[in-house]
Structure formats: structure tokens, C-alpha cells
Amino acid sequence: MNMAEPISRPSALRGTLRLNEPMARHVSWRTGGPAARAYAPLDSEDLAAFLASLPVNEPVCFVGLGSNLLVRDGGLRGTVVLMHDPAGAMRAEGELIYADASTASPKVARFAATQGLEGSEFLAGVPGTVGGALAMNAGCYGSETWDVVARVRTVSRAGRITERGRDEFETGYRHVELRGAKLGEDEWFVAAWFRFRPGDQSAARKRIKDLLARRLETQPLDLPNAGSVFRNPPGDHAARLIEAAGLKGREIGGARISEKHANFIVNPKGRASAADIEALIALARDTVAKRFGIDLVPEVRIVGEAA
Numbered sequence: 001m002n003m004a005e006p007i008s009r010p011s012a013l014r015g016t017l018r019l020n021e022p023m024a025r026h027v028s029w030r031t032g033g034p035a036a037r038a039y040a041p042l043d044s045e046d047l048a049a050f051l052a053s054l055p056v057n058e059p060v061c062f063v064g065l066g067s068n069l070l071v072r073d074g075g076l077r078g079t080v081v082l083m084h085d086p087a088g089a090m091r092a093e094g095e096l097i098y099a100d101a102s103t104a105s106p107k108v109a110r111f112a113a114t115q116g117l118e119g120s121e122f123l124a125g126v127p128g129t130v131g132g133a134l135a136m137n138a139g140c141y142g143s144e145t146w147d148v149v150a151r152v153r154t155v156s157r158a159g160r161i162t163e164r165g166r167d168e169f170e171t172g173y174r175h176v177e178l179r180g181a182k183l184g185e186d187e188w189f190v191a192a193w194f195r196f197r198p199g200d201q202s203a204a205r206k207r208i209k210d211l212l213a214r215r216l217e218t219q220p221l222d223l224p225n226a227g228s229v230f231r232n233p234p235g236d237h238a239a240r241l242i243e244a245a246g247l248k249g250r251e252i253g254g255a256r257i258s259e260k261h262a263n264f265i266v267n268p269k270g271r272a273s274a275a276d277i278e279a280l281i282a283l284a285r286d287t288v289a290k291r292f293g294i295d296l297v298p299e300v301r302i303v304g305e306a307a
């Protein structure tokens, strides 16, 4: 099936445009249908020019490392912007650390540690991009991304690049809103400046090492997954509830609720469909609601069309 209708591509654009791009290549669950169009921009100016060239109603979905994303098997009708760039810029600027949104978050944690800064360590355990961490307010071990943001740079659908202070955003647990604009529909992140506290390089490095060791012990990192599937409900843990509901190890098609961590769904043989994963998500949600009267809210974002 060819979902992609041609969209004229201004010749000045320098990035790469692909049609019917399999999204399984771009998400950590390693499954999902194709994107009608996928654009990998060369830099933020190129990205701005690309967005401005799109029809106004074109659905746009930014994808970083796809570590929090389930793309349904029928794929995405609109345009995906592929934001992960292994060569994404990162540097110290005075007291701040600058990073392109396309840079992997763990790189920022390690770089900040080498600069003798502390407070970035939690980002070492979040295997996405800076843009994804900003969009999700990703966090762990008591820290969240927006705790350490000084300011950000965004791009709008019209191709306007703007610097914004953190006071322009409303943030909470895995929740970020830009006042006066639709984040993720009309405006996206292209860069961030982080403020970490001066500290001790070896202490920061040790904390990163300990945190990663703890994750290896408790999370099924050897199998395709997307981290925690559900948010933790107030005062409880989604993993505890799913385990208490007797769902550890439960399989649908090729997808399984991890035996190691019940809030993770894994794709052990790489054969799970997105529908298998979504069915397990629904099963966990229904079972926990019936057993404990608690409505688990998915943390992973589910996009695209059913097959």
C-alpha cells in the first residue's frame, strides 16, 4: 500500500525525505506501521524551512529515539520528523549546558558530569533525546527534566524559531504544556539550555554508574521495550498493581508483560505487532481497574492508524 501522496519539496531543503518509512526502525519497541513521509532535517534552519513548506493541515509527528512511542500497525498518515542526530550539538555556555533537541539525553548527563556539574545524572537512565525529555518531562529517582531547564528554543509550524523561558510552560508529572500554543501540534523543541549545580566530577560519574547498574538489575533492558507503560498512580506503583493483578509474564501475540518489571511490555522475539502491545495495555488497564478500582493512565504515547 502506498500511503504517501506527493508533497512538493522545495529544492532548497537539505535534509532527507523518505516515503513509506517503516517506523519499526525508529521506535524502541521495534514494531509499528510506516510513516507516509519521514523527514530527517539537517539543522534547525532546514527544519524550519521544511515545516513552513508543508500544507497547513498536514499532521506532523516529531520522533526522537521513539523510546516512549507506540506506532499502530497501519502507520502514520502525515509527516514524521526524525529528530535523533548522533552528531547533535552539545556544549558548555557559561554556567549552562546547551544541547540540540536531537542529542541523546544520556550524552547530556555524561557531558555535564565531565564538566564537574551535578544534577544531570538522572538523564543517563532516560534513553531518548533531549526533545523527547522536554516533551515528556522525563524523570526518575526524584528528578525531572524541567527541574533543570533554564530555557529552550522552539520551532513553529510556520517555521519561526523562538527562545522561550521555562515560565512560559506549565509542567507536572510527565506533563508539559506551552501557554498559548499547542505543543506537539504547532510548536516543537529544537534545543535546550540546562542549569546544573557545580559539584564533583567523580561523584556525578559514580551516581551515573550506580543508576545504570540499578536499572540493569530491575529492568528488561535486553529486550525491545518502551520503559514504563503506565504512569504511577498517586501513592502507588503501576508495576505493583499489575503484578498483584497476576499479569506478570502474560502474553498476547508476540508481546509480553515483563517478568522482571511488570510495568514494562517487551517484544522478546521482535515479532509483536503494535496491536499485540496495545491489547496487553488494555488488558492491564481493565484488570487493574476491576481488581483495585484504579484507572492506570498510559505514559507511552500511542499514535497512528490501526491496520
Ligand SMILES: Cc1cc2nc3c(=O)[nH]c(=O)nc-3n(C[C@H](O)[C@H](O)[C@H](O)COP(=O)(O)OP(=O)(O)OC[C@H]3O[C@@H](n4cnc5c(N)ncnc54)[C@H](O)[C@@H]3O)c2cc1C
Pocket: 028, 061, 062, 063, 064, 065, 066, 067, 068, 069, 083, 101, 125, 126, 127, 128, 129, 130, 131, 132, 133, 134, 135, 136, 137, 138, 139, 140, 184, 187, 188, 189, 190, 219, 221, 225, 226, 227, 228, 301
Ligand atoms: C528502557 C527505558 C527506560 C526508560 N526510563 C524512563 C525514565 O526513567 N523516566 C522517564 O521519564 N522515561 C523513561 N523512559 C521513556 C522515554 O525514554 C522518555 O519518555 C524519553 O524522554 C522519550 O524521548 P524520545 O526522544 O525517545 O521521545 P519519543 O518516544 O520519540 O517521543 C515521545 C513524545 O515526545 C514528542 N517529541 C519528541 N521529540 C520532540 C521534540 N523535539 N519536540 C516536541 N515533541 C517531541 C513525540 O512527538 C512524542 O509525543 C524509558 C524508556 C525506556 C525504553
